[in-house]
Amino acid sequence: MLRLAWRRSASINSSLVSTPHVTAAFWDTTTLHKRNLGHNIRVFQLFPLPPSLACTQLSTHSLRSFPFMSMASGGEGLPPTPPRHTNRLSKERSPYLLQHAHNPVDWYPWGQEAFNKARSEDKPIFLSVGYSTCHWCHVMERESFEDEDIGKILNDNFVCIKVDREERPDVDKVYMTFVQATSGGGGWPMSVWLTPNLRPFLGGTYFPPRDRGSRPGFKTILTRIMEQWQNYRSNLESSGDRILEALKKGTTVAAKAGDSPPLAPDVAYRCFQQLAGSYEEEYGGFRDAPKFPTPVNLMFLMSYWSVNRSTSEGVEALQMAMHTLRMMALGGIHDHVAQGFHRYSTDSSWHVPHFEKMLYDQAQLAVAYITAFQVSGEQFFADVAKDILLYVSRDLSDQSGGFYSAEDADSIPSSGGSEKREGAFCVWTASDIRQLLSDVVEGATGSATVGDIVMHHYGVKELGNVALDQDPHGELQGQNVLIVRYSTELTAARFGISQEMVNELLASARAKMAGVRKIRPRPHLDTKMLASWNGGCTSNMMKHLRLHGVQINACPVFDALRRPSSSASSSGSDSDAQPGTSVIALQSESDNLQPASQTPRCDKRTPFTVAAMGKMSVPQTEECHRKVTAHIVKRLHPFSEVESPTFRDMVKTLSPKYIPPSRDYLANTLIPWYKKNRNRESSGIGIETKNRNRSNSNDTQP
Known part of the structure; x- marks a missing residue:
C-alpha cells in the first residue's frame, strides 16, 4: 500500500511532470457564471511547489484522475452572533474548511499565500488534514483548535494550513505516506509539520490538548518543536531528508533488463496468503480492532474463489468473504433502522462504530453484497445491498440527481442541549424502545411486548450495551447500539411464536423507530458531490437493478452480468460451468x-x-x-x-x-x-x- 501510494506521488517514472509548476493544485475561490449554466462552478488552478519538494511531485496520472467537485452547499452556516475570530477559510467552499473558519487559529488554505508567508518569516508549517464528517477531527478542533492559548502558540510560531482530504486527495496522499512510514499508522485528523519548502519532518494523527499519562499533549508537542526548530533546526531538516530518501529507495519499483513480471496466479496467491494470515475467524474481517469493511479485499477473495474453486484455498477465500459480509450486516456497524453502513467498528465484533457514513463505503459495499448474492444465491445478501442503496437514494441524494459525500457522526441529542454527541442520532435507550413499542404480542410467552422482542433480538440492555472502554467521552452512557444477537429462529423460540411473526414484528418495529429518527436533530450533511464516488454509486445501483430484472440495453458492462443459476454442477470442474450462468454452486x-x-x-x-x-x-x-x-x-x-x-x-x-x-x-x-x-x-x-x-x-x- 505504501509502495503504491508513493509511486503515485514520488515515482521516478518518465510519466512524472518535469516542471514543478504542476505539482500542486487547488480549487480557486473564483466563481465563474457560465452562460449556459444555472449554477456556480469552480475553477481548477495549478500552483507550483518548490523544486526542493521534487521527491513528492505528482504524476500526470494523478492530475488527470483528480475528481471534479461540485459543492452543493457549504458548512452549517454562520453562528447567530458575530464570531470572535474569522480567518481565510471563511472564503472557501469546502464544508470542512468552513467548519474551521472561526477558530482562533489563523488558518490558511493550501496555496501560494501560505507558502510565501512560511518562507518570508522562516517559520515551520503546521499542516492539518481531515474531512467534514470525521468524528476525531471534531474532537481535536473542540479540544485544541478552539483553545485560545493553543491558537496563540500556533499563530506566533507556525504557518497553519488546513486541507480537506476529499478536496485535495493528492496532498493528503503525499503526507499520509510520510506519516504511515514514520509512525506505523495513519488516519484523520492528520497532523504534519513541514519546513518552509514543504518537506515533512514530523507527523501524527490525533493529539489530546494536554499531556495524558505518558502520552504528550498537543501543546507539549508544539513547545518541543519550537525549541528544536530554534536550537537544532539542521537536525530536524536532515532527519526529514533522510526519511524521504529512504522512502524513495524503499518504494521505487525496479527490474533488471530481461526480467519478466511475476505471473498473475502467483501474485493472487500471495495476496490470498496475506489476507488469510490476518483474517479474524470468529467475527470476520482482517484485524482485531478497529475493523474496517475493506470491500476491495472481499471482492478479491470472491474473485480468487471464482478461478480456484476446485482448491481448498479457493473455498477458504470464499468463506472468509461470506462470513465477513454476514457478520458486518448483523453487527452495529450496519444501521438496522435507517439503513446504510457506518465507516468502521471500534471493536472486533462489529458492534460499536464511529457513526459517520461515507458515500464511497456505501458504493463499494453495495457491489460486494450484490456479488455475494450472485455467488451464493442467498437472498440475505441481496436484501443488504437493497438496504444500502435505499439509504443512499433517500438520505444522500440531491434533487439534481447527484449524491452527497457523507453524513456526520455527531449530532445534537434529542433530549436537548447545544453540544453535539457522537451517535446521538442512532442510539437508543431501553426506555425509548419500551415506550415506543409497548403493544403486547398475542400468544407470546409471558405477555411479552413488541419492545421485549426487539430488545432481545437486538441485544438492548437496561443500562446500555456499550462498554465503558468503548465510550471515552461518556457520550454513550445508558445507550444501546443495535446488533443482531439472535437469529429469528432463536428469537421465535424464546417467545413461543412463529418465525414469520418475528420477522413481521421486527419490520414493523424498525419502521416505527425510523419515524422517531426523523424528528431527531440530524447530523451535518457534507453536500460535496465527487465525480468518482458518484460514478461508483451509480454503477452499483445499475447492477442492483439489472439483477432484479431491469434490462439495460446496449451496455456491455451489464451484458456481462449473469444471474445465479438455479442448477449448477457438483463436479468442481471448470469445464462444467455453462456460459451465462453463475460460477458458484452451493448446497x-x-x-x-x-x-x-x-x-x-x-x-x-x-x-x-x-x-x-x-x-x-x-x-x-x-x-x-x-x-x-x-x-x-x-x-x-x-x-x-x-x-x-x-x-x-x-x-x-x-x-x-x-x-x-x-x-x-x-x-x-x-x-x-x-x-x-x-x-x-x-x-x-x-x-x-x-x-x-x-x-x-x-x-x-x-
Whole structure:
C-alpha cells in the first residue's frame, strides 16, 4: 500500500511532470457564471511547489484522475452572533474548511499565500488534514483548535494550513505516506509539520490538548518543536531528508533488463496468503480492532474463489468473504433502522462504530453484497445491498440527481442541549424502545411486548450495551447500539411464536423507530458531490437493478452480468460451468455453507473457516464435528462468545458424532435445547470481545 501510494506521488517514472509548476493544485475561490449554466462552478488552478519538494511531485496520472467537485452547499452556516475570530477559510467552499473558519487559529488554505508567508518569516508549517464528517477531527478542533492559548502558540510560531482530504486527495496522499512510514499508522485528523519548502519532518494523527499519562499533549508537542526548530533546526531538516530518501529507495519499483513480471496466479496467491494470515475467524474481517469493511479485499477473495474453486484455498477465500459480509450486516456497524453502513467498528465484533457514513463505503459495499448474492444465491445478501442503496437514494441524494459525500457522526441529542454527541442520532435507550413499542404480542410467552422482542433480538440492555472502554467521552452512557444477537429462529423460540411473526414484528418495529429518527436533530450533511464516488454509486445501483430484472440495453458492462443459476454442477470442474450462468454452486438453500463439490480437510490453523464448509473429509473426527457445529451455532446466535460456558455446552450437546451437521439439523435440535435452557442466557452468552479503547482511536486508515 505504501509502495503504491508513493509511486503515485514520488515515482521516478518518465510519466512524472518535469516542471514543478504542476505539482500542486487547488480549487480557486473564483466563481465563474457560465452562460449556459444555472449554477456556480469552480475553477481548477495549478500552483507550483518548490523544486526542493521534487521527491513528492505528482504524476500526470494523478492530475488527470483528480475528481471534479461540485459543492452543493457549504458548512452549517454562520453562528447567530458575530464570531470572535474569522480567518481565510471563511472564503472557501469546502464544508470542512468552513467548519474551521472561526477558530482562533489563523488558518490558511493550501496555496501560494501560505507558502510565501512560511518562507518570508522562516517559520515551520503546521499542516492539518481531515474531512467534514470525521468524528476525531471534531474532537481535536473542540479540544485544541478552539483553545485560545493553543491558537496563540500556533499563530506566533507556525504557518497553519488546513486541507480537506476529499478536496485535495493528492496532498493528503503525499503526507499520509510520510506519516504511515514514520509512525506505523495513519488516519484523520492528520497532523504534519513541514519546513518552509514543504518537506515533512514530523507527523501524527490525533493529539489530546494536554499531556495524558505518558502520552504528550498537543501543546507539549508544539513547545518541543519550537525549541528544536530554534536550537537544532539542521537536525530536524536532515532527519526529514533522510526519511524521504529512504522512502524513495524503499518504494521505487525496479527490474533488471530481461526480467519478466511475476505471473498473475502467483501474485493472487500471495495476496490470498496475506489476507488469510490476518483474517479474524470468529467475527470476520482482517484485524482485531478497529475493523474496517475493506470491500476491495472481499471482492478479491470472491474473485480468487471464482478461478480456484476446485482448491481448498479457493473455498477458504470464499468463506472468509461470506462470513465477513454476514457478520458486518448483523453487527452495529450496519444501521438496522435507517439503513446504510457506518465507516468502521471500534471493536472486533462489529458492534460499536464511529457513526459517520461515507458515500464511497456505501458504493463499494453495495457491489460486494450484490456479488455475494450472485455467488451464493442467498437472498440475505441481496436484501443488504437493497438496504444500502435505499439509504443512499433517500438520505444522500440531491434533487439534481447527484449524491452527497457523507453524513456526520455527531449530532445534537434529542433530549436537548447545544453540544453535539457522537451517535446521538442512532442510539437508543431501553426506555425509548419500551415506550415506543409497548403493544403486547398475542400468544407470546409471558405477555411479552413488541419492545421485549426487539430488545432481545437486538441485544438492548437496561443500562446500555456499550462498554465503558468503548465510550471515552461518556457520550454513550445508558445507550444501546443495535446488533443482531439472535437469529429469528432463536428469537421465535424464546417467545413461543412463529418465525414469520418475528420477522413481521421486527419490520414493523424498525419502521416505527425510523419515524422517531426523523424528528431527531440530524447530523451535518457534507453536500460535496465527487465525480468518482458518484460514478461508483451509480454503477452499483445499475447492477442492483439489472439483477432484479431491469434490462439495460446496449451496455456491455451489464451484458456481462449473469444471474445465479438455479442448477449448477457438483463436479468442481471448470469445464462444467455453462456460459451465462453463475460460477458458484452451493448446497441447498437451507444450508448455504459451501460449494457442494468440496470436501475440505479439518485444518487446525483455521478451525472456524474449515468448520464453515459444512463437510469434512475422511477421517471424520469428533473434533471436526464440534468445529462444524460451533460455526453453525454462530450462524443462529451470531454474537455469542465462543468461550462462554453456555456456548460450549451447546456445541458439546448438539455435535453429532457420525454425520456432518446441516443448518436444518441444528435448527431442529438447537431450538428445543434452547427453549429448555433459555433462562440460562445470563450465565454466559454475551458479547465479550476484545475492545479497543476509543480514547486512543482516530479515523485510522485500514
